[in-house]
Amino acid sequence: MDVKIKDLSLAYGDVAAVDHLSLDIADGESLVLLGQSGCGKTSTMRCVAGLEDPDAGSITIGGRPVFDADSGVDVAPNKRNVGLVFQSYAVWPHMTVIENVSFPLKMKRRARKEIRTRALETLELVGLAHLADKGASLLSGGQMQRVALARSLAMEPNVMLLDEPLSNLDARLREDLRVELRRLQLELGLTSIYVTHDQGEALALADRIAIMQDGRIAQLATPVDTYRSPASASIAQFLGVANIFRIAAPEPGARRLRLADHDLEVVVDAPVAAGTGEASVCVRPEHVRLTTEPAAGPNTWPGTVLVSVFQGSFARATVALDAGPTLEVQTAEDVATALRQHDRVHVGIDPRDVQVLPQEVGGAGAAPARPVAADTPDDGGPAHDRPMAAHAATASREA
Amino acid sequence: MAILADPPEATATATPPPARGRPTGRRAGGGWRRRLPGGLVLVVLTILIVLPAALVLLAAFSTDVPRPGNITWDLTAGNFAVFAEPQTRVAFLNSLVIGVTATALACVIGGALAFLAARSDIPLPRFVYLIGLMPIFLPSYVGALAWSMLGSPNAGLLNIAQSDLGTSLPLNLYSMPGMIFVFAVYYSPYTFLLVHGAMSMMSPDLEEAARVHGAGSHRMLRLISFPLATPALIGSALLTFILVFENFPVAQVLGTPGGVDTLPTLIFRLLNTSPSRGNESAAIAVVLVAVVLLVTWLQQRMLAKRSYTTITGKGVRQKKVALGRGRIPALVAVLAFFGLSIVLPVLALVVVAGQSSPYMSSLAQLAEPGGLDFSSFGDVLASPGFHTAAWHSVVVSLFAASFGVVLAFVCGYLVYRTRVSGRPLIEGISMVPLALPAVVLGMGLLWTWLVMPVPLYGTLAVLVIAFLAVQSPQGFRGVTASIMATDRDLEDSAVMLGASRTRAVTTVTVPLMKAGLLSTFVLLLMLSMRELTVPLFLYTSDTQILSIAIYDAFENGGALREAAAMSVVYTAFMFVLSYIPRRLARQ
Numbered sequence: 001m002d003v004k005i006k007d008l009s010l011a012y013g014d015v016a017a018v019d020h021l022s023l024d025i026a027d028g029e030s031l032v033l034l035g036q037s038g039c040g041k042t043s044t045m046r047c048v049a050g051l052e053d054p055d056a057g058s059i060t061i062g063g064r065p066v067f068d069a070d071s072g073v074d075v076a077p078n079k080r081n082v083g084l085v086f087q088s089y090a091v092w093p094h095m096t097v098i099e100n101v102s103f104p105l106k107m108k109r110r111a112r113k114e115i116r117t118r119a120l121e122t123l124e125l126v127g128l129a130h131l132a133d134k135g136a137s138l139l140s141g142g143q144m145q146r147v148a149l150a151r152s153l154a155m156e157p158n159v160m161l162l163d164e165p166l167s168n169l170d171a172r173l174r175e176d177l178r179v180e181l182r183r184l185q186l187e188l189g190l191t192s193i194y195v196t197h198d199q200g201e202a203l204a205l206a207d208r209i210a211i212m213q214d215g216r217i218a219q220l221a222t223p224v225d226t227y228r229s230p231a232s233a234s235i236a237q238f239l240g241v242a243n244i245f246r247i248a249a250p251e252p253g254a255r256r257l258r259l260a261d262h263d264l265e266v267v268v269d270a271p272v273a274a275g276t277g278e279a280s281v282c283v284r285p286e287h288v289r290l291t292t293e294p295a296a297g298p299n300t301w302p303g304t305v306l307v308s309v310f311q312g313s314f315a316r317a318t319v320a321l322d323a324g325p326t327l328e329v330q331t332a333e334d335v336a337t338a339l340r341q342h343d344r345v346h347v348g349i350d351p352r353d354v355q356v357l358p359q360e361v362g363g364a365g366a367a368p369a370r371p372v373a374a375d376t377p378d379d380g381g382p383a384h385d386r387p388m389a390a391h392a393a394t395a396s397r398e399a
Numbered sequence: 400m401a402i403l404a405d406p407p408e409a410t411a412t413a414t415p416p417p418a419r420g421r422p423t424g425r426r427a428g429g430g431w432r433r434r435l436p437g438g439l440v441l442v443v444l445t446i447l448i449v450l451p452a453a454l455v456l457l458a459a460f461s462t463d464v465p466r467p468g469n470i471t472w473d474l475t476a477g478n479f480a481v482f483a484e485p486q487t488r489v490a491f492l493n494s495l496v497i498g499v500t501a502t503a504l505a506c507v508i509g510g511a512l513a514f515l516a517a518r519s520d521i522p523l524p525r526f527v528y529l530i531g532l533m534p535i536f537l538p539s540y541v542g543a544l545a546w547s548m549l550g551s552p553n554a555g556l557l558n559i560a561q562s563d564l565g566t567s568l569p570l571n572l573y574s575m576p577g578m579i580f581v582f583a584v585y586y587s588p589y590t591f592l593l594v595h596g597a598m599s600m601m602s603p604d605l606e607e608a609a610r611v612h613g614a615g616s617h618r619m620l621r622l623i624s625f626p627l628a629t630p631a632l633i634g635s636a637l638l639t640f641i642l643v644f645e646n647f648p649v650a651q652v653l654g655t656p657g658g659v660d661t662l663p664t665l666i667f668r669l670l671n672t673s674p675s676r677g678n679e680s681a682a683i684a685v686v687l688v689a690v691v692l693l694v695t696w697l698q699q700r701m702l703a704k705r706s707y708t709t710i711t712g713k714g715v716r717q718k719k720v721a722l723g724r725g726r727i728p729a730l731v732a733v734l735a736f737f738g739l740s741i742v743l744p745v746l747a748l749v750v751v752a753g754q755s756s757p758y759m760s761s762l763a764q765l766a767e768p769g770g771l772d773f774s775s776f777g778d779v780l781a782s783p784g785f786h787t788a789a790w791h792s793v794v795v796s797l798f799a800a801s802f803g804v805v806l807a808f809v810c811g812y813l814v815y816r817t818r819v820s821g822r823p824l825i826e827g828i829s830m831v832p833l834a835l836p837a838v839v840l841g842m843g844l845l846w847t848w849l850v851m852p853v854p855l856y857g858t859l860a861v862l863v864i865a866f867l868a869v870q871s872p873q874g875f876r877g878v879t880a881s882i883m884a885t886d887r888d889l890e891d892s893a894v895m896l897g898a899s900r901t902r903a904v905t906t907v908t909v910p911l912m913k914a915g916l917l918s919t920f921v922l923l924l925m926l927s928m929r930e931l932t933v934p935l936f937l938y939t940s941d942t943q944i945l946s947i948a949i950y951d952a953f954e955n956g957g958a959l960r961e962a963a964a965m966s967v968v969y970t971a972f973m974f975v976l977s978y979i980p981r982r983l984a985r986q
Contacts, residue, residue: 077894078894084891090888103897155897
């Protein structure tokens with residue numbers, strides 16, 4: 001069922017965890033809330049679950065209001081029919097696997113026979129039917145997470161919430177379960193909200209990704225768009241764009257941009273739009289070419305290898321350019337394995353791969369060091385919890 | 400009734416409004432849901448704990464003690480003139496001297512035993528551990544009682560033995576050194592437990608790092624291992640000081656016959672002289688509490704500053720420190736401590752219980768036919784007085800422990816699992832009795848339940864209520880540790896899956912906390928069984944419990960044999976009881 005979140009706010013003491021957040025999730029859609037810890041993604045999800053008590057806003061699930069601060073609607077979490085898979089699994093160790101999975105069906109007062117059949121079916125779905133009568137405390141982490149998933153699936157939830165469900169598992173298992181989760185979600189047409197701080201997980205599982213910063217959504221887009229064009233330098237950094245350099249305020253239309261902290265000019269493909277305040281150039285490490293011979297063309301510079309590490313299918317190197325800045329480079333393993341420390345190399349970047357991004361969403365470039373993405377429209381939102389960011393951000397506010 | 404009107408009002412104002420910078424659009428209906436549960440619990444805690452403390456404070460500053468229908472509001476500071484009297488100053492000084500020296504001695508004993516048990520290659524380490532722990536299971540006043548039988552200046556068994564052997568070492572337990580000795584022995588387990596914990600949980604990585612960086616084993620111990628255990632040592636020293644400083648029974652048993660007053664015994668004596676000097680003893684009580692608060696504050700400060708995380712949870716075996724030629728002498732010293740703390744006292748109790756002639760000039764008399772007659776055990780066990788007292792003890796303790804666990808669960812759940820208003824206050828009040836010496840709380844509870852317009856005074860119910868108040872910190876700590884160890888997601892997931900909150904608590908949270916709740920229950924049961932001071936203020940001839948019965952039989956001189964026999968039975972019972980939680984913990 002579709003979920004509509006409108007103007008949701010939640011504060012812990014003076015700290016705004018969720019700040020006037022609005023979000024529509026379509027029926028059958030998989031939405032991923034992506035962000036660093038403390039950005040409010042889990043709080044948002046817990047508001048939908050009913051485990052937090054928001055201060056303002058409204059939430060409807062399938063057209064039914066489950067929370068509305070103005071009219072005082074607040075449906076108890078157990079009456080929302082929302083599934084939640086916890087990071088800690090929360091599988092009850094004092095029950096068997098099937099007792100865990102049967103629990104929601106028991107709460108729905110289904111007939112005993114039906115409960116067992118349904119529970120076994122659901123366990124089959126996650127591949128654990130053979131462990132049905134085992135004590136839940138004897139399972140491995142991956143198995144526990146499957147039980148947690150089955151338990152929530154068994155209740156046939158209107159919406160499925162998943163709170164970093166894979167983060168306690170080891171890397172290999174995480175990738176397997178990631179694929180399995182996406183398969184189940186598509187197969188069952190589940191509307192789901194998935195919370196994670198892992199960009200790889202987000203890209204793999206989402207129909208749309210909502211990147212959260214300071215309790216608000218900083219960017220809402222498909223995985224491909226998010227990956228290709230992050231909305232700001234801080235989002236780019238979070239998404240693994242390792243080469244980010246501040247530039248001196250550019251002339252509108254300029255194609256040659258001077259770095260703010262180094263004596264170096266970068267050529268970009270698209271002219272800089274008017275009204276770009278303080279901004280950065282951003283380049284993904286995999287877009288930097290590495291050669292031992294001098295290369296021709298724009299954006300080629302000589303430098304020295306500081307360190308190079310082999311990572312299997314690729315290798316990663318840190319190169320100090322003679323002009324000053326240090327670049328992170330990702331290249332094919334055969335190129336990098338030949339590299340030694342202190343080797344002289346040349347790097348090149350295609351101008352099309354250089355992005356010019358504002359420091360933060362909303363164009364609040366005046367205070368690059370501060371997370372000011374949360375600057376809000378002047379609607380009387382709580383400004384007291386960020387006294388200094390407020391005035392720094394007002395000047396360049398546009399939303 | 401005036402007294403009743405006041406505190407709940409104070410509670411209401413002290414309950415802070417939700418300190419959340421809430422934007423507009425807050426729901427109007429949510430208020431009572433946040434306030435009601437916290438409010439109800441606060442009312443209960445106020446009656447249990449705040450009221451008694453407030454009455455003692457009031458009495459200290461007024462001209463008359465609280466009586467039914469008569470609360471005096473004539474305030475005066477005159478009661479504190481009692482500190483100008485020499486007896487008060489001497490008692491204060493005695494308390495300080497005994498507190499400091501007994502603490503130092505207890506730390507030496509406990510710390511040494513902890514090191515030997517945890518880190519040395521002493522033979523029989525598990526037995527050494529038990530020896531370090533055991534004195535905690537003997538109620539300190541039973542230990543004091545036994546030692547008074549061993550070391551009273553005239554009739555003490557050890558002194559009789561001396562005359563048999565022809566030695567004449569001055570052995571008099573009815574003295575400051577005697578009290579210090581008994582305190583040190585029976586309070587050393589606190590240091591032992593804490594230091595042993597710190598030493599055995601210490602990550603071996605920390606020590607190995609010292610070795611890698613070039614320290615020899617002596618320097619490693621001196622520079623790394625012992626300093627890492629100091630927070631535990633300091634913490635236990637301050638705890639021991641508080642326990643000794645406020646202890647009443649040991650001081651009463653050993654100090655009073657020799658004319659050595661401490662603050663707690665002086666409070667008790669002033670309250671019970673005729674005419675009663677209740678206001679002045681309340682004034683002394685206030686000073687006693689002030690000292691305890693000061694030390695508690697010091698403890699918090701020191702521990703906050705030096706929190707060394709030594710716990711890794713890996714449970715790795717550490718290298719043992721080789722004692723070399725000291726191995727056997729160390730074991731002998733440990734056994735000597737065992738003799739002094741447990742064997743001799745229990746032996747003395749058994750001998751006195753069986754001693755047929757109250758006057759004895761030589762231990763040889765015990766060996767004569769009829770010299771030892773253990774029929775006293777049978778007499779005691781069969782006597783209706785013992786039956787009633789034991790029955791009362793069991794009933795009161797069971798109720799106190801059950802209600803105590805329920806109260807602690809409700810408080811702990813509200814504080815750690817909900818957002819009801821007044822949570823800091825609930826936690827704060829639950830912990831208050833830690834800072835209130837048993838004499839002070841006993842006095843306050845006496846006045847409270849005399850003044851209360853409900854006819855509970857003189858019933859067993861009032862003892863249950865008193866124990867609930869006294870043990871609320873232990874209950875709260877025990878239950879909250881268990882609540883915090885239980886992941887709240889486990890309960891929330893039941894709610895998400897369709898269970899109501901109550902159902903989730905009963906089907907998931909409580910079953911998962913079963914072991915923790917059970918061991919808190921047993922702990923409260925034990926504490927109730929051994930508590931003497933508080934019931935001493937509240938019991939009547941109809942509501943005697945076991946601890947009081949023993950104390951009574953001993954204080955009233957004539958019934959020494961019964962006192963000793965009851966003590967033996969009582970001690971055996973306590974040992975059995977103390978075995979249960981360790982059994983539970985092992986599961």
